[in-house]
Amino acid sequence: MLPPGPKLPKPLQTAMMWTRPHRWAATNRRRYGDVFRVWAAPSGWLVYLADPADIKTVFAGDPAVYHAGEANSILRGVLGDSSVLLLDEARHRDRRKLMLPPFHRDAVRRQAELMAEIADADVARWPIGREFPVAPRMATITLEIILRTVIGTEDPARLAALRQALPRVTDMSLLGVAAMAKPELLRRWPWRGIRRRRAEADALLYAEIAQRRADPRLAERTDVLAMLVREADEGGRQMTDAELRDQLITLLMAGHETTATALSWALERLVRHPEVLRRAVAAADAGDAAGDEYLDALVKETLRIRPVIHEVARTLTRPVRVAGFDLPAGTIVMPAMGLVHASAEHYPDPERFDPDRMLAPSSASGSGISPVTLSPTTWFPFGGGGRRCLGATFAQVEMRVVLREILRRVELDTTDTPDEPQRVKHITLVPGKGARIRVRARRVTPVPVR
Template identity: 70%
Template sequence: MDSALPPGSRLPTPVQTALLWGLPRWWLDRCHRRYGDVFAVRAAPMGTLVYLADPDDIRTVFAGDPAVYRAGEANSVLSGIVGDSSVLVLDGQRHRERRRQMLPPFHRDAVRRQAGQMAAIAAADVARWPVQREFAVAPRMSAITLEVILQVVIGSRDEGRLAALRRALPPVVDMGVLATAALARPSLMARRPWRGVRRVRAEADRLLRAEIAACRADPALDERTDVLAMLVRTTDEDGRGMTDAELRDQLMTLLLAGHETTATGLSWTLERLVRHPDVLARAVRAADSGDDEYLDAVVRETLRVRPVIFDVARRLAAPVALGGHRLPAGVVVSPAIGFVQRSARHYPEPLRFDPDRMVGATLTPTTWLPFGGGGRRCLGATFAQVEMRVVLGEVLRRVELSTTSAPAERQRAKHITFVPHRGARIRVRARRPDARAGIPAAAAAPSHGGA
């Protein structure tokens, strides 16, 4: 067993940092081709990263001792956004307890009860889509998933507070690299270029704390089914509930993990469908007939061929034997979702978009892993998949999409996600006969700007 790090580029760390943040897909693909399934990259602020593309190595990480493979420590760069008590940045017993508290709202039965509200939100937005004019659908998907966060997760009903939240929350999760650097190093926010970051975060915090206070004071709290109400009601093993600060951190976590990521997955779904007429036609028939199995297959195949997140991370608290190397403590190991899911070893013709391969398939957690894996698998995975299927179904039932022979949109890096480089441009040919039927007036979501 080698004691040295796996092979990797000898370029200076600042150059590798620029490549990883500026051209991540090109750079990582280049390293993968040159060095194989285990290779090292050196980049700030993480330090040394070891990328893993072999399912056996990934299984070792996911099944490994969480005291050694520390996901919270690897995610600590996010603490400036999500807070120090977020389930994303905790490790050990604190993480296990927090995760236990947060599981009930994301149980399959609880999510299923939210599907009708998700559908109403999607239907109201789709009713405003332009006809016979090409537009980027990514902003519309962002508007829908934000509304799901506001109404289904936070449970806000006051129109004034909703309007304020719609303005305040997107800038928090849509910060550029410069702003994100300030969140990683809070001392920077006292300096002129970053003072706006502090104002944006403070306004979002103020509004979220107002929602928490309103939820606690709601006489109908016990009847509420939104995620925030369930978190307010939950207690730890000693019977203590979460503090307002802890609740704020979990809401910000859910916003970061469940808003733009789900919107991006939906955008890629439509980008793929309009380039595959046969699959689109079958998906429309599935939506009309209530065939959730095929719509779920479309979602899973999209997340395979266009994963929103390229990798997940664990920082080693002790040396480990992994991938034929003895890796030292302090290294970040990164199971590479983007490599595994497009490998011909696991998926025949891996670049082909083929939802049929997902129908009735038993997916292994080390070859289909868009939500990560092990004890740190995304809490909201079921919620996200149901939301994607429900929103997709509403789109297909309510509008007729034009197909296109345009080249596939490239994967563009946006923070830690990969988005369609043109915003997933589509054209609605016509509204379908039932397009305006069955939208409860009270559930109609307000406009979030033009398409």
């Protein structure tokens, strides 16, 4: 038996899910409570969960019953059959184990200096005194970070080719989204341009893989691709070129536009909150542990109030009782971080943007919002359980480093213009106007306290 939900025609429910999922979910939660069902083609029945106790049941549940890879299968046309996002059970566990080392905290820390250099180079080209959408600049920075730290490209000509080719794969039109769900469409005439662009990107990625395998410095390299090439499972098996390609596209899709969007939201929030901006600038200038703690809190609060993805999904492989309902096999359950993050029960005054709520009690400044105790089911912008995003640490460090360099190098104008609306782009929620900002002046870079 499915939980209650709207009685609108299925095509209309599908349209609501694809065009304004966050508003549709919030409306249904107000009407039906913390568990409700909606219909969305091509997936079918979706059961939303907004109670942390029910979400814990899913995240801690048997991975043979709660299939995340199957629920993500709509992405197969882009990611490829062996993407870690599309695997389940033993295959997922083994692939995830191979991919963990490049994303350990120490490995990520070694990339921070290069992240800062990339951000600095881009910020130096920002216009002064003229309003502009910062989202494209964030996309440029995060793409360059992936090219240099994940793929590890060094040759200027190949870097230029990848900068041009990869966004054509990830920044999809309606035709591209359709082909993502139904790869067989690529054989038809209207999709030949998409097929050609994907083939061009694949050729460049396979060239990088071949170069890395032949590199005499392979053992010394710190880029993610080099580490994946070196990794082998317990039986000594290493990933094939095709498997490496799928993981690189996965890391690009999961870590490029999502991180760029989160950074854009952070700046959109900062210019509308002068006191938070002032404290963030002071934290960036300090360059010490306390400063990093505040910037990390800023990142966490941004991901809470403006989650890039509104929910995650699991397909049930057999009938299961969840949230008091006996759900049939094939149902997709949706732990909805967007609904939990907006709950006054877990986050007092949830519409207020205040990083202090993410600080330890001894570090908060008394802004009126008490610090909260985060749990894996009340703050989960990177998903949860055994499927929590591999690159979560990488993304949070990248956001902190990029924001720190921006705040140290330019003065941002504040604004009293209305908040930018959340607009759906593919499966992400982006600033509706591109996160428009104005840089007042360039700053003399302070020497951080050590």
